[in-house]
Amino acid sequence: MFDDSNIIAGLEIGTSKICVVVGEQNTDGALNIIGLGQARSRGVRKGEIINPEQVEEDLRAAMFEAEQMADVEIRSVYLGVSGGHVRGFNNRGVHPVVSDDREISADDVDDVVKNAKAINLPAENTVIHAVRQHFFVDGQDGVTNPVGMLGARLEVDMHVIHGHANRLQNVVRLVRATSLEVDDVVFNGIATSLALLSNEQKELGALVIDIGGGTTEFVVYSNGVIRHSGVLAVGGDHVSNDLAYGLKVPLSRAEKLKIEYGAASVNESVKGQTISITNELGLELKRLNHEHLQRIMSLRLEEIFQLIAHDLEQAGLTDYLRAGVFLCGGGSRVPGIVKLAENVFQMNVAPGHATAVSGLTAALDQPEFAAAIGLVKYGSLKHHRRRAGQPFLKGLFGRLLQRS
């Protein structure tokens, strides 16, 4: 039914906003963004739903806006998921080639992929993505398609992203409750990198950091394949919370102060400066130290980068990021954050821009929408391949979808 349609929608239920992006795919597979809807999200903390009713309400508002703008009816969405429970790791599958002529057949490839997927996950977890990286034939590295090659031992590296099944299921159920179909569930980090990175950048090696409201996702690509991924359940909310605590102001005020006066590092010019908070009559209520505000913020943001940098260091990937680091998400709007990230990672850092999609430029330039745009792109790739008769990233999550 929907396969014939050329409308693809991406839905991201984030901590600070719910965002729907609608894309239209023409017959050559080119993607055009035609609609965008967003609503302030109230029922989500750290990327996970805590109040389904509110989320549903906000979700309907966002969908309505997107449908109005695109002038289409959205029947199904690609759903982005995140949360501190989502983890990625690499796994290797091994398969001996047993046929007499030692020629690797498609069956061998299927077997080795199956072996790589046979992993020890905690019982309550489920696999969101299992992405094939490279094949090894008798230890020969970097084989992308081993079918027809000769060899005795076939190995494959997979990147497996998994998460807590029930928590993932909750989001899916909620979306279904609004009579929307879920085409596929996609890890937000992968969606973001799809939107941001070109194939060259993936080849060179790049790190994408999406600093959202409640979570920070990071994904590493190198040699064209995903090498590492993870989620830190720390984001812009934490910055606001730190400010609220440190400056002794209400959270809503902290949020405003963050946007108006925040910076990723302490500017020389604000040292000793104060910010006065006034009420509606213009009377001064409180004075805050501008330097403290920026110091609290910079410490938190720096810590986020340090944690990621440390993680990459342990994974041994620091030297593979030749295209540098790309930032997106609301957190990437903080003034001076590029500089801060450069200091921590000691490499090129750039704000990411959604590439390779056309359409509403206003939407594409916003770092917050990268994940939702990426979801549409994910959908379009999937459609395109399906039409071309190629299998796309195996929808492991499909099982989960059917179960619900």
Add this chain to the structure above:
Amino acid sequence: MQTPEPALFAEAPAAPVVRIFGVGNAGIALLATLATPEFAAAQFAVINTDAGAFAASPATVKIHLENKLLRGLGSGGDPERGRALAEEQFSTLKSACEGANVIFILAGLGGGAGSGISPVLAKAAREAGALVLAFVTLPFECEGNRREAQAQASLEQLKSAADGVICLPSQKVFKLIDENSTLLETFRVTGGFLGEGVRGVWHLLTRPGLIHVHFADLCALLRDRHAENAFAFVEATGAGRAREVVENILAHPLLDEGRALAESEAVLVSLTAGNDLSMSEINRVIDQVKRQCSHAQIIMGASVDAEMKDKLCVTIIAARQNAAPATMSARTETHTSGATASSAREVVMVRTPHKRKGNAKPVQTQLPLTIVSKGRFDKSEPTKHNGEDLDVPTFLRRGVPLN
């Protein structure tokens, strides 16, 4: 980080003179458990308001604080009396402390003598020029609110008077003993823990180390911090001893299952083993500890004792950050008057502002409850990363002052 006073070096060319004071009934009992050949080089002294407890004590110096008001009945569980008495005879206490480099005070807080005298003794000892380390127990919950409150008040005074306080909330021992333990056993376990702490520090000071933890290092760790120290003493034998030791450290109830390490700003690790102590074992232990407390300064020491055979002992002293609420950690249990020992401990740390050495006295009165609220994240699942709760503001965890 403070550097120790040069005078201390001049006085202590060789092994420092260590004097161990048992204060109050509990302190005397604790001291008695230490009267082993191991401590032959230490000088023992006891102080009490009730002479009855002196008889069995092995101590060489016995100071009986007495005046007519008490009629030989002891302080009657009132720390004010103990305190008044001690202040009255401040000069006696001070002279008893003369000539020692390090003074250990052993006491059970909550009663009259221990709670009242210990802070004064600590002050006297410091005036006499010694480094003062107090090893104290806090009462069990079932001993009642009054004792709890007295213990807390005394602990605060002690913290501002002594260089370091190593405090063992007895309630924590509950986790370690099985249900059927007798009272005696329980006290023995509590005393044993404290004894281990004393022994650990004692080893640091007396055993010749290959990688020596200097007396100065200990001073640097403790002096002027007025910090609360968490300590642990673990030992293991056999082939996998390094691994076992690390596991024990991380599971140690006195270190809050390793959380205390994550929150500490300086950690002293000392290893002692037989002749077969290998570098890789040291490395393994230190590496794991380091992983727990990436922000902390680590002082490590290692020594070899042929008598240990294949035993490996590790002493850890972790000085928690003193920058007030930084130590608040994740725990948000509400602190009612009958709080658990552990949460009470948290509160105490918050109450103790960072003080310089000179003006040790006034303890600022503060609100009884200053738990760091995690605000927006109060009810959500905490974001833990290597034992650190990332929901707590970064500037608090790192102890960055905002002035």
